[in-house]
Amino acid sequence: QQQVKQSPQSLIVQxxxxxxxxxxxxxxxxxxxxxxxxxxxxxPALLIAIRPDVSEKKEGRFTISFNKxxxxxxxxxxxxxPGDSATYFCAxxxxxxxxxxxxxxxxxxxxxxxx
Amino acid sequence: NAGVTQTPKFRVLKTGQSMxxxxxxxxxxxxxxxxxxxxxxxxxxxxxxxxxxxxxxGEVPDxxxxxxxxxxNFLLGLxxxxxxxxxxxxxxxxxxxxxxxxxxxxxxxTRLTVV
Numbered sequence: 412q413q414q415v416k417q418s419p420q421s422l423i424v425q426x427x428x429x430x431x432x433x434x435x436x437x438x439x440x441x442x443x444x445x446x447x448x449x450x451x452x453x454x455p456a457l458l459i460a461i462r463p464d465v466s467e468k469k470e471g472r473f474t475i476s477f478n479k480x481x482x483x484x485x486x487x488x489x490x491x492x493p494g495d496s497a498t499y500f501c502a503x504x505x506x507x508x509x510x511x512x513x514x515x516x517x518x519x520x521x522x523x524x525x526x
Numbered sequence: 527n528a529g530v531t532q533t534p535k536f537r538v539l540k541t542g543q544s545m546x547x548x549x550x551x552x553x554x555x556x557x558x559x560x561x562x563x564x565x566x567x568x569x570x571x572x573x574x575x576x577x578x579x580x581x582x583x584g585e586v587p588d589x590x591x592x593x594x595x596x597x598x599n600f601l602l603g604l605x606x607x608x609x610x611x612x613x614x615x616x617x618x619x620x621x622x623x624x625x626x627x628x629x630x631x632x633x634x635x636t637r638l639t640v641v
Contacts, residue, residue: 420566443628454530454616454632455569500568504628511576512557512620512628513584516568 414438415503417517424491425525432486432520434501439482441503445514446475446486449498458499459486491524498522528552532617532633539607539640547602547636549617557620558600559584559630560592562613569616575600607640614638 417434424430436444445460461468461475461484468475472489488495501517530551539545549558557576561569561584571584575594589611591603600619604611614637618630 415568417568445629452634454618454634456632457629460629511574511582512630513559513571513574514569514628514630515585516561516570518566518568 414515415501415517417501417520419520420518421521421523423523423525426492428491428524430488430491430495430522430524432499432501432522433483434485434517435481435483436503436515437482438503438505438515440505441515443504444475444477444484445502445504446473447500447502447516449500449519455500488522491522493524493526496522496524530617530619530631530633532615532636534636535634536637537639539604539638541607541609541640543607544603544605545607545638546604547615547617547638549600549602549619549633551598551600551617551619551631553619553621553631554597555619555621555631556597557628558594559618559620560590560600560602561616561618562586563616563635564613572602572615607638609640612638612640 446458447455448458449455459470474487477484502514533548559574560572573592575581578597581592593601617633620630
């Protein structure tokens with residue numbers, strides 16, 4: 412059972428466009444929602460993360476929007492560049508006293524930004 | 527500062543052979559993880575460890591064993607490799623003293639093919 416569902420599987424945009432990647436989760440105990448970026452041949456690296464007590468977080472051109480009631484969150488990339496071409500993973504984990512750092516990942520989205 | 531280092535980077539095994547993947551981190555992290563990455567499946571947790579001498583099962587533990595004899599090392603073993611274990615394996619570590627934020631640092635991956 413996939414606890415975190417991610418869509419779309421792949422995405423192609425023109426330079427300057429705003430790709431949006433969506434994720435939905437099931438477990439209401441999740442309270443930490445990071446996005447990881449992975450370039451070919453490399454390991455994933457943390458891009459941006461949000462906790463459920465805020466509805467939006469921005470870091471540079473990357474924005475997470477969070478809807479707790481719908482159990483959904485999304486990544487927006489403003490003014491996308493060819494260098495943003497990568498695979499993006501959403502994830503979720505539980506914090507608090509049961510925190511073991513285990514991340515449950517979505518299926519991944521391969522983004523291509525055309526020049 | 528090397529971060530998380532995995533060896534080997536590539537390996538081809540015959541069905542039934544055994545092997546050990548080594549992960550080493552130099553960040554003094556308490557928590558370490560082994561994930562496998564398959565197309566369309568995202569990253570799935572195999573086993574994890576919250577400290578030296580402790581290990582626990584993740585989402586897909588069957589066919590794998592792990593050991594954490596030293597804090598900086600986390601070993602993943604395949605006793606009798608099967609073609610279904612063909613995948614890219616990632617090791618990660620995190621320092622989970624902060625209640626909700628558990629940034630994981632990933633290695634470069636090991637591409638394993640079982641024929």
